[in-house]
Amino acid sequence: MSSFTLQTQVSDIVTAVPQTADLFRALRIDFCCGGKVPLEEAAYKRKLDAAVILEEIKTLETKMADYRESRxxxxxxxxxxxxxxxxxxxxxxxxxxxxxxxxxxxxxxxxxxxxxxxxxxxxxxxxxxxxxxxxxxxxxxxxxxxxxxxxxxxxxxxxxxxxxxxxxxxxxxxxxxxxxxxxxxxxxxxxxxxxxxxxxxxxxxxxxxxxxxxxxxxxxxxxxxxxxxxxx
Known part of the structure; x- marks a missing residue:
């Protein structure tokens, strides 16, 4: 069960699942210098649907769950x-x-x-x-x-x-x-x-x-x- 929510900070998501960096980069969401904001807020600034992004993040999390070296x-x-x-x-x-x-x-x-x-x-x-x-x-x-x-x-x-x-x-x-x-x-x-x-x-x-x-x-x-x- 994923612990990520719309209020999880972008930087914390990337720390837990590094592959989400590619998703955020493609969406032009800053995950390094400006990553300490909730996913919902980051998505709102880019006029994106936070719920859709959250589902993509959860899919990536599931996919990478056993890939320990990349964490x-x-x-x-x-x-x-x-x-x-x-x-x-x-x-x-x-x-x-x-x-x-x-x-x-x-x-x-x-x-x-x-x-x-x-x-x-x-x-x-x-x-x-x-x-x-x-x-x-x-x-x-x-x-x-x-x-x-x-x-x-x-x-x-x-x-x-x-x-x-x-x-x-x-x-x-x-x-x-x-x-x-x-x-x-x-x-x-x-x-x-x-x-x-x-x-x-x-x-x-x-x-x-x-x-x-x-x-x-x-x-x-x-x-x-x-x-x-x-x-x-």
């Missing part, structure tokens, strides 16, 4: 940090440099007739810089502090963590804003009908980047950092 919200803090690093940080370090030349080529070749591509290039450059610096800060500074706090909880460690976590959440908000603008100016990552292979490839991979980054932000904001606040 990172149940991992311990050290396991969750390792999961974030191996899945999301590794993806960003590989994908962002690999995608850069394609984005550059697209703007150079098609920018004259599609000026929005020049903005895509600028946003992607800002996003790449922010995300790579952000993940390095987490790996070198914040995650070791969290592991230290989990191993030996203390008031001092908790106080050290507070401003760092707050800063990371602000950076998540900025990255989320850039991704939202990217989606808007690319019409939901939909290339023109006559788009070439590079055009389609870039938009497809930008959509993948958005999906991965929103899941990444959700796991940190709504699971890992939320646990740190509860432990304090």
């Amino acid at each position: 990172p919200g149940e991992l311990t803090e050290p396991e969750l940090i390792e999961y974030i690093q191996h899945k999301h940080h590794a993806f960003l370090r590989e994908e962002l440099p690999a995608l850069t030349p394609y984005v550059t080529k697209l703007a150079r070749v098609h920018g004259e007739h599609h000026p929005e591509l020049l903005r895509v290039q600028a946003i992607f450059a800002d996003l790449s810089k922010e995300l790579l610096e952000h993940t390095e800060d987490e790996d070198l500074n914040v995650f070791p502090l969290i592991l230290k706090f989990v191993t030996n909880p203390s008031l001092q460690a908790a106080e050290e963590l507070k401003p760092l976590v707050s800063e990371l959440e602000q950076e998540h908000e900025q990255a989320g804003g850039l991704l939202k603008e990217l989606r808007e100016i690319t019409s939901g990552f939909a290339p023109p009908v006559d788009a070439c292979g590079t055009y389609r490839l870039v938009y497809q991979r930008l959509a993948m980047l958005e999906k991965d980054t929103f899941e990444h932000i959700h796991l940190e904001n709504n699971v890992l950092f939320e646990r740190m606040r509860a432990a304090e």
Whole structure:
């Protein structure tokens, strides 16, 4: 029996059943930075039928009930940090440099007739810089502090963590804003009908980047950092 209702927060639904992230993303419902709202309210803002969405969520929940590996919200803090690093940080370090030349080529070749591509290039450059610096800060500074706090909880460690976590959440908000603008100016990552292979490839991979980054932000904001606040 599902425990989800119209009053369940969007972020809590994604924590319990990560696959619902794809549903929310398709419906343009924010589940990371703006996920702490009831499903009913989130649906109302998008002029959607909350009851229909709830049934889709319950169907997904049933389908994924035995798929334990895809439920990172149940991992311990050290396991969750390792999961974030191996899945999301590794993806960003590989994908962002690999995608850069394609984005550059697209703007150079098609920018004259599609000026929005020049903005895509600028946003992607800002996003790449922010995300790579952000993940390095987490790996070198914040995650070791969290592991230290989990191993030996203390008031001092908790106080050290507070401003760092707050800063990371602000950076998540900025990255989320850039991704939202990217989606808007690319019409939901939909290339023109006559788009070439590079055009389609870039938009497809930008959509993948958005999906991965929103899941990444959700796991940190709504699971890992939320646990740190509860432990304090």
